[in-house]
Ligand code: NDP
């Protein structure tokens with residue numbers, strides 16, 4: 224039976240890996256819609272390649288370029304945020320949510336409200352508005368498949384097991400490019416150095432988050448919501464080889480781990496298969512004897528304060544993760560632009576969490592409230608950086 228798929232964020236790193244798999248398994252999939260942000264030419268290319276029914280660009284000004292690039296293809300298109308919602312709402316068996324950042328919330332939530340099966344890469348949806356997303360998924364009968372590699376590995380490791388029987392869930396971190404660097408060296412790092420990820424190939428924002436370890440912090444919040452597990456049972460361990468992605472420790476001391484080479488196509492294929500296993504052309508199997516050793520170490524929260532800040536935000540609950548995510552996005556953008564240093568990211572995020580703690584005590588009740596908090600914290604962060 225053909226599976227109809229929509230890809231939000233089709234031109235990004237996850238989007239391209241998804242397109243590769245859809246192309247490899249053409250007989251199995253039909254592409255309902257693809258959506259992107261600003262790059263009309265890249266979106267038109269992926270839409271043609273996949274024979275999508277509809278292509279949506281978030282940037283309204285890119286409409287004419289997208290229309291021109293799709294001329295003669297028979298692919299319908301639209302531009303502006305509403306067009307992206309339309310793409311997310313088209314009839315589909317599976318919606319891949321791979322927009323980067325808080326921009327992913329509204330289209331991902333549109334798919335949830337329609338009760339779709341959503342393969343979730345956009346972790347920010349759960350960090351900003353996790354309670355609302357999980358509640359609405361239940362309310363509207365939507366299924367969320369974790370696409371983030373650690374959470375996908377955890378889901379596979381849990382299998383039919385009960386969350387109550389789990390005493391610890393551990394996600395691994397590669398440690399990023401500065402795992403062994405002294406603090407002074409890290410303090411002077413440029414965006415290009417921070418983006419040079421040792422094991423994974425990813426988008427710019429998540430690369431920087433991996434260097435600061437904020438990515439692991441976001442992933443703790445993500446795991447808390449996906450698996451309804453309390454912060455006290457969540458742990459992070461640094462594993463530079465990036466082969467073990469998630470570990471579940473059961474009540475009796477047994478541990479079930481999820482392993483794969485660091486290739487996002489593995490968790491993506493797991494989601495696309497919705498229960499079936501898909502082969503991956505040019506995929507590399509795990510070869511433990513060739514790898515030789517798998518090593519593990521505790522993360523250093525002195526050199527990587529973002530992890531400590533994220534743990535505190537998760538433990539405090541309320542709107543703290545929402546605030547943290549918004550401040551982090553502004554700080555990371557400023558770091559990429561060369562306007563602030565590496566440790567200024569953590570400093571800004573921590574200040575935002577402190578400043579807004581009393582103002583926004585409760586977790587956002589819905590996506591609109593999450594986006595309102597997000598917007599306010601972004602404006603505050605932008606002003607704080609300009610001061
Ligand atoms: P990229 O930056 O590579 O891609 C982002 C995609 O989103 C692009 O297609 C971009 O289009 C599109 N986009 C941006 N804004 C909008 C918008 N408003 N509406 C529609 N589309 C938009 O990011 P990644 O692929 O690296 O990451 C995507 C998500 O997946 C993130 O949430 C990330 O945390 C998560 N993730 C990524 C992993 C990875 O290996 N890359 C691993 C695990 C999770 P354009 O380029 O035209 O702006």
Ligand code: MG
Pocket residue numbers: 371372373442
């Ligand atoms: Mg991950």
